[in-house]
Amino acid sequence: MQNPQGFGVSEETLLKMQLTLEFGGGLELLCDSKKIHNVNVEQQNGEDKLTMKDLLSWVRTNLIKERPEMFMKGDTVRPGVLVLVNDCDWELSGQLNTLLEEKDVVVFISTLHGG
Amino acid sequence: MSSASEILRQLNSLKDAKTEIDNKISLLEAQLKDINLQNAAAASNGSSSYPANGLTPDMIHRYSRHLVLPSFGVQGQANLLKSSILVVGAGGLGAPALLYFAASGVGRLGIVDHDVVELNNMHRQIIHREAYVGKPKVKSAAAACRSINSTIQVVEHEEALRTSNALEILSKYDIIVDATDNAPTRYMISDCCVVLGKPLVSGAALGLEGQLTVYNYNSGPCYRCLFPTPPPRTACQSCADGGVLGVVPGIIGCLQALEAIKIAASVGEPLSGRMLLLDALSGRIRIVKIRGRSTQCEACGENATFTQQHFCEFDYEKFTQTPLCVPPLKLNLLPSESRISSKEYSETILKKEPHVLVDVRPAHHFNIVSLPKSMNIPLSTLEASLPEISSALKKEEERGVVSGSSAQLYVVCRRGNDSQRAVQLLHKKGFTSAKDIVGGLESWTHNVDPEFPTY
Numbered sequence: 001m002q003n004p005q006g007f008g009v010s011e012e013t014l015l016k017m018q019l020t021l022e023f024g025g026g027l028e029l030l031c032d033s034k035k036i037h038n039v040n041v042e043q044q045n046g047e048d049k050l051t052m053k054d055l056l057s058w059v060r061t062n063l064i065k066e067r068p069e070m071f072m073k074g075d076t077v078r079p080g081v082l083v084l085v086n087d088c089d090w091e092l093s094g095q096l097n098t099l100l101e102e103k104d105v106v107v108f109i110s111t112l113h114g115g
Numbered sequence: 116m117s118s119a120s121e122i123l124r125q126l127n128s129l130k131d132a133k134t135e136i137d138n139k140i141s142l143l144e145a146q147l148k149d150i151n152l153q154n155a156a157a158a159s160n161g162s163s164s165y166p167a168n169g170l171t172p173d174m175i176h177r178y179s180r181h182l183v184l185p186s187f188g189v190q191g192q193a194n195l196l197k198s199s200i201l202v203v204g205a206g207g208l209g210a211p212a213l214l215y216f217a218a219s220g221v222g223r224l225g226i227v228d229h230d231v232v233e234l235n236n237m238h239r240q241i242i243h244r245e246a247y248v249g250k251p252k253v254k255s256a257a258a259a260c261r262s263i264n265s266t267i268q269v270v271e272h273e274e275a276l277r278t279s280n281a282l283e284i285l286s287k288y289d290i291i292v293d294a295t296d297n298a299p300t301r302y303m304i305s306d307c308c309v310v311l312g313k314p315l316v317s318g319a320a321l322g323l324e325g326q327l328t329v330y331n332y333n334s335g336p337c338y339r340c341l342f343p344t345p346p347p348r349t350a351c352q353s354c355a356d357g358g359v360l361g362v363v364p365g366i367i368g369c370l371q372a373l374e375a376i377k378i379a380a381s382v383g384e385p386l387s388g389r390m391l392l393l394d395a396l397s398g399r400i401r402i403v404k405i406r407g408r409s410t411q412c413e414a415c416g417e418n419a420t421f422t423q424q425h426f427c428e429f430d431y432e433k434f435t436q437t438p439l440c441v442p443p444l445k446l447n448l449l450p451s452e453s454r455i456s457s458k459e460y461s462e463t464i465l466k467k468e469p470h471v472l473v474d475v476r477p478a479h480h481f482n483i484v485s486l487p488k489s490m491n492i493p494l495s496t497l498e499a500s501l502p503e504i505s506s507a508l509k510k511e512e513e514r515g516v517v518s519g520s521s522a523q524l525y526v527v528c529r530r531g532n533d534s535q536r537a538v539q540l541l542h543k544k545g546f547t548s549a550k551d552i553v554g555g556l557e558s559w560t561h562n563v564d565p566e567f568p569t570y
């Protein structure tokens with residue numbers, strides 16, 4: 001997560017990063033009602049790193065099937081959505097600037113109000 | 116022979132009388148217990164031969180399984196007996212929490228709710244009994260708590276929590292439990308806890324998921340630290356619309372009881388700075404680390420100037436764009452000539468007028484109950500299903516007795532909001548005579564056929 005130099009990067013090949021993405025609290029309804037997505041995300045512009053900002057735009061393009069405004073607002077998630085990288089609030093790892101690593105688990109969860 | 120309605124009337128009046136007598140009995144029993152307890156306490160103080168942190172012999176017997184628990188013990192129980200906890204909301208979350216608070220001996224237990232018990236609450240709000248349907252939830256919940264434990268003090272706050280009464284009510288308790296069901300109340304309770312410096316045990320449940328955390332505890336985050344900006348109203352589903360499996364708020368409510376009891380008894384590590392996420396369908400519980408107190412938080416941050424005065428003047432309904440007491444949304448999108456009442460629609464059936472009735476509710480709603488001969492086309496698939504409607508109309512016209520009269524197109528839904536959205540779309544797509552049934556199936560029950568089930 002924090003250390004992009006921590007794994008070998010080959011400059012020639014288009015790198016793909018294997019991630020597990022989970023949606024909950026109703027957000028799964030925006031992506032075919034599927035909660036867990038095992039995905040391979042291309043690193044942007046041949047760069048050797050992937051940030052949460054990159055991942056969000058990838059998710060919006062590749063996974064969100066309807067009502068994108070229920071997922072994002074501007075270049076970040078909409079109010080009321082918690083983002084967790086490896087079971088940790090992304091506020092603690094740098095929000096949009098959080099660097100992702102191979103096999104990270106990213107959870108998007110909408111806060112509930114019912115009772 | 117008496118008619119059924121006469122029997123029902125008598126039954127209801129007997130039940131009312133019974134409830135009243137039951138209430139009186141539990142009240143008198145509580146008073147008697149109080150007197151006995153005071154006598155016992157006075158006697159034991161007099162002799163002081165068996166000191167046990169002020170616990171009476173009755174208490175030692177009742178709470179013995181707590182007392183023999185090494186990590187809880189006499190001190191934990193004594194703390195609990197001295198504590199006061201307020202539960203806001205006697206619904207799906209509050210119900211089990213209140214039962215455990217009463218059973219475990221929380222000294223003073225407050226309940227806030229303004230609602231009455233409804234039959235469709237009972238699958239999850241397990242504190243209420245059938246005899247209380249139609250009666251205030253606070254009364255029902257308080258009676259249940261007293262019948263479990265007549266030695267604790269139960270305080271009824273039969274009113275909606277508002278900025279005008281929240282400070283006064285919350286200030287009387289050590290710990291606040293948020294067991295409510297809407298966003299504005301959640302912000303209001305959190306802010307009030309910040310202003311008063313009270314720990315807040317917050318739970319939420321919807322569908323098959325639940326969430327739990329403790330706010331404003333030991334310089335941990337408050338609700339606003341986590342959610343500085345309220346979500347859009349469309350992102351806040353209610354249990355009435357989204358559905359909820361009864362046991363899910365039950366589990367979260369029990370966990371809220373656990374956290375509040377830990378804080379009250381000063382044992383263990385409260386779930387502050389962490390959040391528990393329950394996914395009941397996949398059978399998974401995940402506990403995640405959340406941010407600490409935000410220095411920029413408008414309520415509790417370093418430079419926050421949020422005072423009791425600010426709290427009283429803050430407009431939570433405007434802030435979240437959601438009313439505090441959620442009345443069913445009533446849209447009015449269509450001109451009156453594009454609408455028809457349920458009564459008028461029932462007349463067109465009697466007159467056998469050719470028509471097609473499209474029910475735009477989701478399929479799983481349609482499966483619960485539907486009007487005869489209605490066709491189910493969920494709003495989300497309406498645009499793709501227009502040919503289906505055209506051919507149904509054509510068929511109906513061919514079948515029509517009076518030649519030349521065109522078949523009417525009516526649209527219905529649960530409460531009459533989606534049907535208007537559907538008619539707007541149909542008008543745009545050339546079905547210019549489409550009309551919606553005002554008030555939906557709920558109006559059908561109220562104005563045409565009381566036997567038609569509501570849900």
Ligand SMILES: [Zn+2]
Binds near residue numbers: 337338409414415
């Ligand atoms: Zn805060």
